[in-house]
Amino acid sequence: LEHIVPKNHGGTDALENLAIACARCNSEKGLRHDHRRPDDPRLRAVIARLQARRRERFQELDEDSSERN
Numbered sequence: 001l002e003h004i005v006p007k008n009h010g011g012t013d014a015l016e017n018l019a020i021a022c023a024r025c026n027s028e029k030g031l032r033h034d035h036r037r038p039d040d041p042r043l044r045a046v047i048a049r050l051q052a053r054r055r056e057r058f059q060e061l062d063e064d065s066s067e068r069n
Contacts, residue, residue: 002026004050006034009043019054 002021005011021029029046036043 002029004054005047006030008034009038016054019050 001018002025003011003013004017004019007013011017033040033043033046
């Protein structure tokens with residue numbers, strides 16, 4: 001699991017802030033972005049992209065489960 005908003009920037013262990021990532025991807029994100037200032041544009045862009053992907057994936061799951069009911 002990875003934290004979308006890094007814990008050192010106030011991210012929590014709330015489900016909305018967690019995403020599944022392989023160890024390599026999680027480590028690379030941490031090395032490249034987690035040390036940046038919270039208002040760094042690159043960090044903000046990565047967080048926004050991860051949040052959007054998470055919303056899309058959960059929306060797909062919700063749609064799939066409603067089709068089966």
